[in-house]
Amino acid sequence: MAHPIIRQIVNRDCHVGTPYRKVVRHVASRLNGGWKTFKGLNRNDRRVFICECCEIHLENRQLFLDMRF
Numbered sequence: 001m002a003h004p005i006i007r008q009i010v011n012r013d014c015h016v017g018t019p020y021r022k023v024v025r026h027v028a029s030r031l032n033g034g035w036k037t038f039k040g041l042n043r044n045d046r047r048v049f050i051c052e053c054c055e056i057h058l059e060n061r062q063l064f065l066d067m068r069f
Contacts, residue, residue: 006027009026009027011056014027016061016064027053
């Protein structure tokens with residue numbers, strides 16, 4: 001289950017065609033403290049953060065494709 005703040009940022013700001021790397025960068029930049037917050041996370045927490053961003057983005061893309069076709 002992804003963090004609600006991450007979900008909100010991805011749902012609000014990221015188009016389904018945006019590459020994963022840009023999604024992760026955008027979400028990290030929107031955090032309170034920006035990149036300092038992201039860089040301050042330990043390696044495992046960063047990995048979870050990145051996975052959550054990609055997971056939500058993939059869900060949005062799948063929903064878009066389901067609705068389109």
